[in-house]
Amino acid sequence: MEQVIKIENIHKWYKMGENSLEVLKGVSLEVSEGEFLAILGPSGSGKSTLMNIIGCMDDFQEGQYWLTGEPVHEMNDAQLTYMRNAQIGFIFQKYHLIGKYTVLQNVMMPLLIRGYSSHKAAEIAAEKLEMLEMGNRLSHKPNELSGGQQQRVAIARALVGHPKLLLADEPTGALDSATGKEVLKLFEELNEKGHTIVMITHDLQVASHAKRIVKIIDGELFEEGEPAKASSM
Amino acid sequence: MKFFEILRLVWVNIIENKSKVLLTSLGIVVGSATIVLVIAIGHGGQVDVEEQFKNLNVGAIEVTIGQSLDAMMDKMMENGGIAPGGMPNGAMPSGGNMPSGGGMPSGVGMAGGGMSSGAGSSNRNSFAARQNNFRVEFTASDIEDIRNLVPNISAVSLLASGDGAVLGGDLEEETTYTIVGTMSDYVSISNLELLYGDFFTDEDLENKSKVAVIGYTAAQEIFGSAYYAQGQSIQIEGKNYDIVGILKSMGTVSSGISPDEAIYVPYDTAKKFIFGNNIETQISAVASDVKQVKTVMDNIETVLKENYPNASFTLTDAGSKMEAATESANTLSMLLIAVASIVFIVGGIGIMNVLFVSVKERTSEIGILKALGCSRREILLEFLMESNFIATFGGIIGVGVGFALVPIVKMTGMTLAPLPIGGILAVLFAVLTGTVFGFYPAYKASVLTPIKALSEE
Numbered sequence: 190m191e192q193v194i195k196i197e198n199i200h201k202w203y204k205m206g207e208n209s210l211e212v213l214k215g216v217s218l219e220v221s222e223g224e225f226l227a228i229l230g231p232s233g234s235g236k237s238t239l240m241n242i243i244g245c246m247d248d249f250q251e252g253q254y255w256l257t258g259e260p261v262h263e264m265n266d267a268q269l270t271y272m273r274n275a276q277i278g279f280i281f282q283k284y285h286l287i288g289k290y291t292v293l294q295n296v297m298m299p300l301l302i303r304g305y306s307s308h309k310a311a312e313i314a315a316e317k318l319e320m321l322e323m324g325n326r327l328s329h330k331p332n333e334l335s336g337g338q339q340q341r342v343a344i345a346r347a348l349v350g351h352p353k354l355l356l357a358d359e360p361t362g363a364l365d366s367a368t369g370k371e372v373l374k375l376f377e378e379l380n381e382k383g384h385t386i387v388m389i390t391h392d393l394q395v396a397s398h399a400k401r402i403v404k405i406i407d408g409e410l411f412e413e414g415e416p417a418k419a420s421s422m
Numbered sequence: 423m424k425f426f427e428i429l430r431l432v433w434v435n436i437i438e439n440k441s442k443v444l445l446t447s448l449g450i451v452v453g454s455a456t457i458v459l460v461i462a463i464g465h466g467g468q469v470d471v472e473e474q475f476k477n478l479n480v481g482a483i484e485v486t487i488g489q490s491l492d493a494m495m496d497k498m499m500e501n502g503g504i505a506p507g508g509m510p511n512g513a514m515p516s517g518g519n520m521p522s523g524g525g526m527p528s529g530v531g532m533a534g535g536g537m538s539s540g541a542g543s544s545n546r547n548s549f550a551a552r553q554n555n556f557r558v559e560f561t562a563s564d565i566e567d568i569r570n571l572v573p574n575i576s577a578v579s580l581l582a583s584g585d586g587a588v589l590g591g592d593l594e595e596e597t598t599y600t601i602v603g604t605m606s607d608y609v610s611i612s613n614l615e616l617l618y619g620d621f622f623t624d625e626d627l628e629n630k631s632k633v634a635v636i637g638y639t640a641a642q643e644i645f646g647s648a649y650y651a652q653g654q655s656i657q658i659e660g661k662n663y664d665i666v667g668i669l670k671s672m673g674t675v676s677s678g679i680s681p682d683e684a685i686y687v688p689y690d691t692a693k694k695f696i697f698g699n700n701i702e703t704q705i706s707a708v709a710s711d712v713k714q715v716k717t718v719m720d721n722i723e724t725v726l727k728e729n730y731p732n733a734s735f736t737l738t739d740a741g742s743k744m745e746a747a748t749e750s751a752n753t754l755s756m757l758l759i760a761v762a763s764i765v766f767i768v769g770g771i772g773i774m775n776v777l778f779v780s781v782k783e784r785t786s787e788i789g790i791l792k793a794l795g796c797s798r799r800e801i802l803l804e805f806l807m808e809s810n811f812i813a814t815f816g817g818i819i820g821v822g823v824g825f826a827l828v829p830i831v832k833m834t835g836m837t838l839a840p841l842p843i844g845g846i847l848a849v850l851f852a853v854l855t856g857t858v859f860g861f862y863p864a865y866k867a868s869v870l871t872p873i874k875a876l877s878e879e
Contacts, residue, residue: 241873244793246792246793246871246872246873247871247873266798267797267798270792270795270796270797270798271795273792273793273794273795273872274794274795274796275795279793279794281876285786285789285790285793285876286790287787287790287791289434289435289438290434294434298791298794299794299795301423301424301427302423302791302794302795302796302800303423303795304423304424306424307427307430346794
């Protein structure tokens with residue numbers, strides 16, 4: 190199996206006046222193609238920081254990170270931007286759809302950024318939305334949809350560019366439990382189709398839908414089953 | 423992202439914020455309209471100057487009597503009145519010896535009322551010199567002196583103008599026209615061009631012939647057309663004049679005489695039959711070499727000073743007048759451009775403020791776009807194009823408003839000559855304003871990190 194994520198000993202700290210706050214303390218992680226991984230951690234554990242680094246949206250002071258074999262730790266802003274578009278599909282807790290664009294336009298966006306013509310992008314985006322049972326809502330604006338529907342649109346947008354990695358940040362956080370379960374079921378189906386998924390959550394129930402769980406506590410990462418800190422969650 | 427797709431995003435944003443775009447572009451509308459009007463007014467000023475001076479030679483020189491009546495009075499009082507010999511009592515009779523407008527036939531102006539008829543010819547020169555204090559009337563002998571003594575002169579002429587009652591042709595009652603008494607050289611001094619006939623000759627001048635050359639508009643008014651004026655005659659101040667020439671339409675000139683509405687007659691004829699002794703003369707001359715205008719002016723003044731030692735003269739040349747008028751038109755243009763620039767800066771600041779607000783409002787959108795892989799350049803381009811669209815839109819509307827305002831402003835009496843380049847410049851200025859003032863907010867948007875942008879809801 191191809192390695193999608195390889196993180197080695199990443200340290201990240203924030204300067205706070207003369208002091209510094211270390212939020213990631215030597216994190217290492219490997220994720221292979223086809224995995225469905227949940228990173229489980231309480232608020233303030235550093236899971237969002239880790240997600241931002243995995244998503245090529247934040248930098249780190251020490252350590253190394255390869256995404257699909259490419260050395261992210263050596264990349265400049267333009268290269269990181271390219272990686273976000275080409276290799277990662279983001280699914281956010283608050284969907285982060287652009288309100289003034291239609292469902293179709295939102296889903297087309299990653300392809301347009303990649304340089305597709307709007308005709309081709311629309312064709313592919315419509316297909317994806319059809320697959321996610323949102324084909325009849327193409328011309329709707331996000332505020333005309335329910336939370337679950339908006340998350341489906343966000344998933345369609347994440348999938349449309351065929352990224353190597355789906356990165357979901359608390360994907361059910363803004364949904365009721367029934368809709369949340371539907372979304373998680375959808376994740377399972379996508380994973381069965383071969384998509385690599387990394388999901389960040391604070392909810393063990395949600396994390397349990399993943400095939401593998403790692404826990405993050407105070408900036409340190411533990412595989413599930415490791416004693417001590419993992420059991421204290 | 424393809425450029426066209428960025429344009430499409432910009433368009434969606436514009437459509438979503440129509441009223442905001444309209445309000446933001448108002449400053450630019452005003453700025454562009456101002457530019458169009460400024461250029462129209464500036465060019466109008468130049469057209470005015472060109473129109474006024476188009477019939478004047480650059481080397482043309484005008485000489486007028488420079489001493490005012492008050493100055494003459496002061497001087498006279500200072501000298502204790504007029505010296506004996508010239509006046510019956512050797513002093514100024516109360517209220518009697520002031521110039522009443524009478525001109526002395528010999529060429530030196532005389533006081534009409536106070537002059538004793540017994541003034542002897544032996545005293546003539548000294549008396550004439552003293553009379554310079556009152557009134558100088560240029561004569562044909564001055565013209566001869568200038569012609570003989572001043573080098574680099576191609577033409578020189580006497581000139582006197584005033585109103586005269588005209589009757590003839592289709593006129594049912596006497597109508598006042600400007601009558602100009604001058605010499606044959608005047609035709610080349612003022613670049614007068616004849617449509618029909620000829621200008622009067624030196625012979626007409628010597629014979630005091632009652633001939634006239636009439637302006638194009640005057641001919642139309644009196645005879646219905648310039649063509650019908652040929653071979654006709656008119657009455658000026660009750661005397662018949664044969665029309666020997668009709669001028670082409672010339673437009674206006676700076677000297678205050680509009681050739682189109684004037685009637686030209688030989689100087690001596692005008693003096694004898696129209697103006698009488700109540701005549702104010704000036705000399706018009708043309709330097710053959712434009713570079714010698716100043717020297718020619720000095721030489722003319724020297725000759726006239728010799729003839730009228732106590733008089734002072736005002737000499738002006740067309741080149742200086744044109745320069746001054748052009749300079750004044752340019753100053754006006756500069757002032758208006760400064761006003762337009764201020765309007766543009768205010769409009770630009772308006773765009774900048776709105777874009778800053780827009781960046782703030784759309785921080786989350788910028789974050790999403792960046793998370794999805796939009797580059798800094800694309801974000802910068804999107805916001806820059808948005809500000810440029812607002813500015814260009816405002817600029818085009820402003821140009822339309824500016825051109826629409828031209829006829830309204832013309833009603834105030836200003837001369838406006840709108841130019842297409844004014845419209846082009848206004849739009850270019852608008853685009854420049856949009857780019858300059860839109861850049862900083864666009865740059866701020868482009869350097870937002872996706873995490874920071876996404877976290878700001």
